[in-house]
Amino acid sequence: MKSEHPSKITLEDLLQLKRVERPSAEFWPEFEKELRAKQLAAIVQTRSSWRDLVRRKTLIRLCMPLGVAAVVAMVFSSVRSDGPQAKLAEPVTGQVAIGLVALDSLVENTDVRVIAGEKSASNIAVAANDVVSSTDAPSDVVAVVPVVAATNNAKATNFGARTFDVNPVMQVLSEPTLVQMVGRAISVSSQAIDSRAPVAEPLAQVAMPRDNRRSRLLAYSVPFDPHAADSLDAVRSRDRVTHRLSDEAIYDSITRLGLSGDRVSIKF
Amino acid sequence: MDVAAKALTKQLVVSPERQHEADSDRVIVQRVQAGEVAAFDALILKYRERVYGVVYNMTSNREDAADLTQDAFIKAFQSINRFQAQSSFFTWLYRIAVNSTLTHLRKAKLRTFFSFEKITDEDKTAQLVNQLTDKKGADRDLFIRELQEKLNEAMMKLSIKHRTVVTLFEIEGLSHEEIAEITGCSVGTVRSRLHYAKQLLQAELQRYISQ
Numbered sequence: 001m002k003s004e005h006p007s008k009i010t011l012e013d014l015l016q017l018k019r020v021e022r023p024s025a026e027f028w029p030e031f032e033k034e035l036r037a038k039q040l041a042a043i044v045q046t047r048s049s050w051r052d053l054v055r056r057k058t059l060i061r062l063c064m065p066l067g068v069a070a071v072v073a074m075v076f077s078s079v080r081s082d083g084p085q086a087k088l089a090e091p092v093t094g095q096v097a098i099g100l101v102a103l104d105s106l107v108e109n110t111d112v113r114v115i116a117g118e119k120s121a122s123n124i125a126v127a128a129n130d131v132v133s134s135t136d137a138p139s140d141v142v143a144v145v146p147v148v149a150a151t152n153n154a155k156a157t158n159f160g161a162r163t164f165d166v167n168p169v170m171q172v173l174s175e176p177t178l179v180q181m182v183g184r185a186i187s188v189s190s191q192a193i194d195s196r197a198p199v200a201e202p203l204a205q206v207a208m209p210r211d212n213r214r215s216r217l218l219a220y221s222v223p224f225d226p227h228a229a230d231s232l233d234a235v236r237s238r239d240r241v242t243h244r245l246s247d248e249a250i251y252d253s254i255t256r257l258g259l260s261g262d263r264v265s266i267k268f
Numbered sequence: 269m270d271v272a273a274k275a276l277t278k279q280l281v282v283s284p285e286r287q288h289e290a291d292s293d294r295v296i297v298q299r300v301q302a303g304e305v306a307a308f309d310a311l312i313l314k315y316r317e318r319v320y321g322v323v324y325n326m327t328s329n330r331e332d333a334a335d336l337t338q339d340a341f342i343k344a345f346q347s348i349n350r351f352q353a354q355s356s357f358f359t360w361l362y363r364i365a366v367n368s369t370l371t372h373l374r375k376a377k378l379r380t381f382f383s384f385e386k387i388t389d390e391d392k393t394a395q396l397v398n399q400l401t402d403k404k405g406a407d408r409d410l411f412i413r414e415l416q417e418k419l420n421e422a423m424m425k426l427s428i429k430h431r432t433v434v435t436l437f438e439i440e441g442l443s444h445e446e447i448a449e450i451t452g453c454s455v456g457t458v459r460s461r462l463h464y465a466k467q468l469l470q471a472e473l474q475r476y477i478s479q
Contacts (some may be wrong), residue, residue, distance in 0.1 A: 009399055009400065011469055013399075015434070015439060016393070017412075017416065017419060021325070022317065027334075031337070034338055035312070038338050039342055039345065042342045
């Protein structure tokens with residue numbers, strides 16, 4: 001390197017060297033070849049990207065309504081399963097179970113009554129009491145009646161199956177329909193209870209021995225005509241005879257008879 | 269200032285050669301936009317060396333420069349329909365190339381490899397080298413090689429923005445306005461960056477510069 005510069009060399013002069021840093025002539029054919037290849041690849045990629053865009057648009061057009069429909073269906077199903085109808089159906093299911101129990105007891109007691117041939121009125125009264133006790137609340141009566149309507153052949157199926165069969169019926173019921181059914185149930189159940197047996201106190205239903213004796217004596221003393229029972233005169237005469245035969249007179253007549261060994265003594 | 273006044277100002281600052289060049293480019297671009305794809309080859313042939321020079325002086329790597337130049341032409345070809353002739357084609361093409369190079373340099377900030385082109389022994393270069401050294405033969409070539417390395421090292425010590433301005437102004441010979449349009453900054457910023465970059469380069473190349 002020259003220690004002293006004959007003419008001024010500036011930075012711009014040095015940078016002129018950069019201008020002449022040029023590739024050789026052999027470089028450009030290779031450059032053009034690569035450029036053509038890249039250009040073709042870019043064209044192909046451009047078409048594929050356009051196709052992808054079209055595919056995406058088509059996919060969006062197809063999938064958006066389907067997705068929205070699926071979401072709506074899921075929301076609808078979840079609302080149906082968690083909504084007010086389901087909340088209504090759950091307690092109804094419990095009531096239906098209670099009603100089924102009551103129906104079972106009713107059916108069993110009715111069977112008992114039929115088998116006994118109505119020999120014992122107390123059994124019938126107890127059966128009626130079971131029905132009444134199990135249907136005290138109107139809500140329970142509400143639950144009983146749809147079950148009665150839906151399970152005519154209730155004996156053929158078990159309890160779980162009946163409950164399972166009733167639930168869909170209750171789920172599809174709308175509120176007005178349920179109100180109508182409640183009204184019908186109350187009226188029908190009250191009619192059924194009234195027609196089956198009168199409501200009486202349990203102590204009053206127990207037949208006393210004196211009543212049996214009284215009815216036996218009356219059967220001999222006053223012939224009872226069931227056809228004439230409705231007539232007012234017959235009722236009055238029967239009451240008069242009954243009052244006349246007081247308990248003291250009956251006991252007095254019995255004490256006049258005496259049994260001792262092989263002898264019978266009668267006091268007059 | 270409205271768009272027409274801005275366009276007039278731009279036309280006033282560019283040289284007549286640039287204006288003539290821009291007009292001829294606009295015709296070719298219109299043909300390409302009309303569907304004559306082969307007309308784009310004329311633009312490639314016309315600008316490939318200049319674009320390559322810009323990219324090469326920014327990267328100091330010939331392989332990267334070749335790839336980035338090709339990418340710039342492909343991007344220009346793909347976007348030719350969006351070119352609205354509000355600026356000259358070469359400015360638009362330079363902008364694409366510079367932006368691609370800046371993106372590449374930012375990505376490969378820690379990976380810098382030098383691969384230099386050979387300095388062609390032109391008359392002006394020979395005169396400059398003769399001023400710098402009296403060596404002959406192999407020693408002269410070795411000196412030129414060493415000077416080239418020092419120049420590129422000094423350039424690579426500049427930041428990307430300063431290197432871009434120096435490359436476009438000092439090496440490619442663009443005006444401040446054209447550089448401002450290409451880089452997307454103001455002319456004052458271009459001047460400032462150029463001044464600062466020159467100071468750094470002078471400090472680095474002080475050994476070869478006469479005081």
